[in-house]
Amino acid sequence: MSEIDRITEIKDRAGTGAPNFTFGVKFAGSDSGINPHTHTEGSSEPGSPNNGDTWWDSGNDIYKVYMDNAWKDWLGTSASPFTWGGDRGFSMGGGTSYTNKIERFDITTSGNAVDFADLLTSVYGVGTASNASRILVASGYDGSNQKQGIDYYASATASNAADFGDLTAARATLGGHGDGTYGIFAGGSNLSPPGPSNVIDRVTIGSLGNATDFGDLLAAGSYASSGGDATRAVFAGAGNTNVIQYVTTANPGNATDFGDMALTSNSRYKGECAGALRTLFAGGYAGGYHNTIDFITPATTGNSTDFGDLTAQKLSGSSTSNGTYGTFMGGQNSSGSNINVIERVTLGTAGNAVDHGDLTGLSYNNGGSSGAAS
Numbered sequence: 001m002s003e004i005d006r007i008t009e010i011k012d013r014a015g016t017g018a019p020n021f022t023f024g025v026k027f028a029g030s031d032s033g034i035n036p037h038t039h040t041e042g043s044s045e046p047g048s049p050n051n052g053d054t055w056w057d058s059g060n061d062i063y064k065v066y067m068d069n070a071w072k073d074w075l076g077t078s079a080s081p082f083t084w085g086g087d088r089g090f091s092m093g094g095g096t097s098y099t100n101k102i103e104r105f106d107i108t109t110s111g112n113a114v115d116f117a118d119l120l121t122s123v124y125g126v127g128t129a130s131n132a133s134r135i136l137v138a139s140g141y142d143g144s145n146q147k148q149g150i151d152y153y154a155s156a157t158a159s160n161a162a163d164f165g166d167l168t169a170a171r172a173t174l175g176g177h178g179d180g181t182y183g184i185f186a187g188g189s190n191l192s193p194p195g196p197s198n199v200i201d202r203v204t205i206g207s208l209g210n211a212t213d214f215g216d217l218l219a220a221g222s223y224a225s226s227g228g229d230a231t232r233a234v235f236a237g238a239g240n241t242n243v244i245q246y247v248t249t250a251n252p253g254n255a256t257d258f259g260d261m262a263l264t265s266n267s268r269y270k271g272e273c274a275g276a277l278r279t280l281f282a283g284g285y286a287g288g289y290h291n292t293i294d295f296i297t298p299a300t301t302g303n304s305t306d307f308g309d310l311t312a313q314k315l316s317g318s319s320t321s322n323g324t325y326g327t328f329m330g331g332q333n334s335s336g337s338n339i340n341v342i343e344r345v346t347l348g349t350a351g352n353a354v355d356h357g358d359l360t361g362l363s364y365n366n367g368g369s370s371g372a373a374s
Contacts, residue, residue, distance in 0.1 A: 044305065045071065045350050071348050073277075080230035082276040082323030083180030086132050086372035088155050089320045089342075090116065091329045091359055094366030096338045098122040098143050102153065102161070103360050105342060107322040107370060112357040113329075113342065118160045120151050124365035127176025127226070129183030130155070131205040135369045136164060138185050138211075141172035146191040150203065150211070155371020164203070165210040171197050173365070175226030177233040177274065178205055179249045184214065184233040186247075186255075189222040196220035196239055200247060200255065215254040218245050223316075225272040227279030229298040236261055236281055236304075237270055244296065244304065259303040262294050269315035273326035273368070274298070275347040280326050282310055282319065282353075289313035289334040293345065293353065308352040311343050318368030321347060327356055330363040338362040 010019060037052040046055050049066040054074075056063050064071045089107045093099055100123070104116035123140030130136070137151040148170035151161035167185060174188030174197070186200040198220040201211035217224075221239025228234045228246070235255065236244040245255040261281065270284035281304065282293040291313040294304035310328060317331025317339075329342045340363065344356040 047350075080276055082321075083132060083230055084130050084178045084274075085320065085322055085370035086155060087322045087370070088373050089113075089322070089327050089329070089370050090135060090155070090368065091318055091363065092128065092137050092367040092369070093119055093123045093126050093140055094318070094330060094363035095124040096362045096364070098124060098141075099361075099363070101360070104158075105327075105357060105359075107320070107325050107327055107344075110344070110356050113359045115360055116158050117153060120149065120161055120163065121147060123147060123172075125173035125188075126367040127174040127185040127188070128367045128369040129176050129178030129185070129203075129205060130369045130371050131178055131180050132372050134205055135371050136176075136178070136183050136203065136205060137161065137367055137369075138176055138183070139167055139171055139174060139188065140367075141189075146170040146172040146189065152208075156374050164208050167201050167211045168213050169197070169199060171199075173222040175224035175235045175238070176367075177226045177228045177249075178369075179228065179230050179233065181205065182249045184226075184228075184247065184249055185211065186226065186233070186235050187217055187221050187224040187238045196222045202249070202252065212252075214252045215247060217255045218243065218257065223269055225270040225281050225284075227272045227274035227281075227298065229274065229276060229279075232298045234258055234279055234296065234298050236272070237284070240286075246298065246301075258301045259296070262292075262304045262306060271317040271319040271328045271331065271368075273319040273321040273328070273347075275321050275323045275326065278347050280307055280319075280345065280347065282328050283314045283317060283331060285315045289315055295350075307350045308345065310353045311341070311355060314339065316364040318366040320368040320370040322370055323347070327368075328353065329368055330359055330366050332364045338364045 040046040100119040103113040105113040126140040150164040152164040171188035200214040202214040224238035242261040244258040291310040293307040314331035340359040343353040
């Protein structure tokens with residue numbers, strides 16, 4: 001073992017002068033004053049990160065850096081571009097009384113929604129899909145019957161919806177996801193014969209026409225929470241289970257098991273929103289109302305992970321995303337009252353939701369989607 005007996009001179013790296021200890025330096029066993037960034041390895045997102053911290057997300061084999069208060073991919077597999085939405089958020093249809101209202105709000109800036117246009121029919125329990133410029137609103141319940149039709153409208157133009165085509169069967173309370181090319185609609189409640197459905201339909205969002213049969217869910221179920229990315233559509237909680245299942249949107253076929261919802265989110269009637277890397281599931285009901293938000297990474301199968309909490313316990317709200325922020329709109333609170341609250345989270349950073357604004361009226365079982373302003 002050796003030790004330093006004496007230092008007579010310290011020079012800078014170039015050897016031409018004295019070094020500049022920017023962060024200070026102390027000896028005799030004390031901290032040098034240097035403030036290094038934190039590096040974390042593991043599949044769970046580190047808590048309370050600071051800008052400059054690094055994280056090897058071993059579950060997804062991605063090396064990330066915390067910049068501008070969000071985890072950003074640096075090395076490894078990066079998320080596909082966000083091609084199925086935009087900065088305009090929309091809430092469509094919904095209950096208290098059945099409505100055909102389409103409302104619009106800005107996802108990037110806090111503020112209230114405004115009236116945008118009308119659907120063809122007053123409904124609730126619709127499935128939605130978007131390719132960033134065209135938004136599809138499928139099926140729903142009009143107070144008497146489940147609908148079979150699919151409406152569409154342009155996100156940039158305040159014009160009423162028009163007819164797109166039909167699903168393969170009339171049903172309501174179904175899940176929907178658009179990957180930018182295809183719209184996938186799954187599950188729901190059938191009109192005839194009555195009961196839950198396991199059907200998965202698909203349309204090409206850019207071309208008008210009827211849906212074609214894509215495959216089947218693992219089991220029949222309604223009120224599926226849905227999300228995904230540019231490759232996969234995921235459906236959670238169909239039929240009041242904790243099962244998450246997925247399909248590859250480009251390849252017709254039956255759903256495959258993805259994982260399970262966390263115990264805190266083992267409930268139905270959840271809101272959901274999808275960015276390019278994460279899908280969030282929020283609220284719901286299982287023996288009581290919940291305010292929990294969980295997330296999955298659609299590219300990698302596995303169970304959901306805790307993200308944070310909504311501002312209050314609720315169920316049956318809608319949600320959407322612009323790829324950076326996720327928003328949750330309307331729903332029913334734990335007192336059984338319908339609400340008009342819009343709340344927001346940053347998808348890349350685990351944390352609790354904050355107030356964003358209000359819908360123009362009380363609504364639950366509404367549909368949510370997003371698109372570009374031009």
